[in-house]
Amino acid sequence: MWWLLVTVAVALGYWLLIRPHRYWLRKGVKQGNPGFIFGDNWGTVLRKQSFADMVAMVYNVSPNTRYSGFYQFLLPTLLVKDPDLIKQITVKDFDHFVDHRSFIPGDSDPLWGRNLFALNGKKWREMRTAVSPAFTTTKMKHMFTLISQSGEHFIKYLSKNDENLITVEIKDIFTRITNDVIANTVFGVECDSLEDRTNEFYMMGKEATNFSSFWMALRFFGYICVPKLFKFLQITLFPKQVLDFFTNVVKNSIQSHNKHDFVRPDMIHFLLQARKNGLKQDETEPLQDTEFEINKNSENTKVDITDEDILSQAFIFFFAGFDGVASLMSFMSHELAVNPDIQTKLIQEVDANLEACKDKLTYEALLGMKYLDMVVSETLRKWPNSVAMDRICTKPYTIEAKYPDEKSVHLKEGDVISVPVFGLHRDPEYYPEPERFDPERFSDENKDNIKPYTYLPFGSGPRNCIGSRLALLEAKTLMFNVLSNFELVPVEKTQIPMVLSKKSMSMTAEKGFWLGLKRRSRA
Template sequence: MWWILAAVAAVASAYWFLIRPHKYWVKKGVKQGSPTFIFGDSWAQTMQKQSFSEMIEMIYNMCPNTRYSGFYQFLQPTLFLKDPELIKQITVKDFDHFVDHQRFIPEDSDPLWSNNLFALNGKRWREMRATLSPAFTSSKMKYMFSLISQSGEQFVNYFLKKNEDVITVEMKDVFTRFANDVIANTAFGVECDSLVDRQNEFYVMGKEATDFSSFWTNLKFILYFLTPTLSDLFKVRFFSEEVNKFFTSLVKTNIQSREKHGVVRPDMIHLLLEARKNGLKHEDSPSIQDTGFATVEEHEFTKNAKKSEREITDQDIASQALIFFFAGFDTVSSLMSLMSYELAVNPDVQDKLVQEVDDTLETCGGKISYEGLLGMKYLDMVVSESLRKWPNAISTDRICTKPYTIEPKNPDEKPLHLEKGTNIWIPTFAIHRDPEYYPEPGRFDPERFSDENKANIKPYTYLPFGTGPRNCIGSRFALLETKILFFYILSHFRIVPVQKTPIPLVLCKKQFNLNAEKGFWLGLKRRCKI
């Protein structure tokens, strides 16, 4: 008799813990797909049969004609927002109900991760954002322009020294090295040349910090989604002990040296030290040109928020510098790789951009200036379309921080009550590929962002850097860095397909970010200037 009771208990437990969670949205009257046992809607992506971006598009399309739908990250119910007006409502108008991001790592297990702006929650996030946002204004980008430009010149000079008409290059590799040198220089005050010194410690540590392809890294995320309590118990870390020690020691030593010798550099550590000493104020002026159409403005919610009364520690500075590195190292190099691919396979677009580069160089007297670069309208159109077709933020998230009700708008809807802790996802990649908003979404067409056409883009359907107060603080830096590098490249080279170029592009299924299955192999063809 006991074995019958045990079997019944086992079946009941399996239902309660493994099957019942996938009924969550059905019980709330929300449409959902057909989640797989335990894995929910993440089965194909977890098994590396589907890229993360493909998963996002699949979920976006599985419940057509809905403003939102439900899906499951393993056993975790998540609400998928599809309607632009609803996205605006939740991320902007009612932001105070959706302040936080989802937490992946136990709060006290990895100080370097948990103290950065992305991971901070609630009041601590609001205060730190208000403290840091003045360091990312257009006036501060102009302040750092010379350092980024220096890295751009260093990059092209490396290839100009090669005695080859067409230099075959794996773009993700070289752009990652460029991004490493820019972040090392502008954020940490360290000068690198990662194309020459290919195994410099800064680059090696950066590669390790941003590697999400390993089995153990993926296991960490799966563990959190399945059993957050167990993840907390084992104090799972985001960064390895080696990465933590390297970046923390680097920043602290750098700060001590600057304070001892009175060193001042136009970089991020200097701005953060100024924020610690005196605080920073927003100093943007209409006379200083902004970095482009995709730039996200600082929201009044944080611009006017009270700055942190808690002293900014060396650990805080290390955390912010590292997340700045973390974002720049991989996401910016991915944008550059995808943009270079589009220029190679769309030579008509590249022809027009090369002409603008030449015209600008002549206007600037042979040396690019901040104003000259940001006055390049077609370059901005090309970057904007690259971010439309290939947004690095494939999706972004919010957590419901206090109970909220989505009121019905369509006939088949009823009030949807969201409990505190509910996960919300905004599917940027899928919205950018929706033909309702962007006809022929697979076509690379910078003219979508011309002066005549960009006014027709529906609000909250173009979200490459997120939206609302929790948008990406580094959008200006990413755009400036990308524009500088392509200006220097196209001044001397054309980007062309080579034998190893994968056409059409196939996305890698082993990584969360956008990467080519067989690499971004392209050629740098030396220009013959008349």
């Protein structure tokens, strides 16, 4: 009898744990060699590979193919690599791929499950429209004033140190500045994280974005592997103290808005207005092409926005601003430090604009700085914050075969698509010498040579990053302030070449972003 039990156990094990990793082979799609249970995530789970390097690995598994298969644990995922197919899926046939993969149920973790990134279908469209007015040109000019003040405060803080060369872990400083900017513009809370280094807002933000933590990684992978179990056990992605803190901040902000009926142009104000008056696109701001599909049927639409929805939106923008912008600036600082010729050229542009503005940078002058824009664009090319983007098939869809060695791929509702941003950005076919930091790729003469849909730092289509304008504005303004007063130089602790950390799910430097701030003397 025992042999029958063994046979059943082996058959069951094959059906549950091995057969899923042959899914794409059965469909005639090329794939790599997924690891047992972990699939292509085995390196990230065992902390032998960064998530970005995993994306590059699966991108290069099957060269010269428009798409290939890989596995997120046991979940089959179609990796779409062809730029024309990426456009087809994310823009032209967007109605078949409206949603992101939502691995955390909305009622399991209110900080994550109800945010704009995780929302699906009609609820996502309504929330996107409610939040959009926060990113018009008028609002960006207001944000610019707040960001400039933070940048000036940063320089005053550093000026207290009379050393000619100040050694810093630059991401720590940038994170403190972005914390204060986002706390102000999203929650209406004023902080000074440079002087008050352990203020509660900063410490909670740091706890929420600590993706190198073992327990954060366990929660994250737990929701991917056994979401129903984690929901049953009431395990949230973020620690309880983080949830409680941001819940109280948002509740207090809502009470202040309602009690005093004042107009403060922060994120919570726009969401409260949408709840009160319905959705209405700002008529003074022209819609982008990708926004038209979202907003065309949204005029004067009443929408049910709960306090929990407001909490979730406010937190996701804080989350993105706290770590995302700080990471962009940190990678940019590193590249400028190890490429002094590029930094010299950028400093010349900074000085020229500072002189033209009579030592007071303006919004218009900042947007006109072409070389700064080129440097930021190349940083996002080489070090994109989002190394991959996903879509869920929401209606049956067929990718027709185009070449003799292809078979048509029939996708059903719920199938997962992934676009390997990091792989595309490092593909020598699109970017010769991809490891070289070269802002000239984005010059007026060269940027038209970049193949569309191979540069996707903020995603693609209607579900692109709604906060990209604010992120770019913040990074450029703060970097302008830095370079107008300091030169970025390598120090003994600077890691050259840069190596990505294998212990963090977010992209960061293995040994930190240690650099020197060398004082400049402008004539």
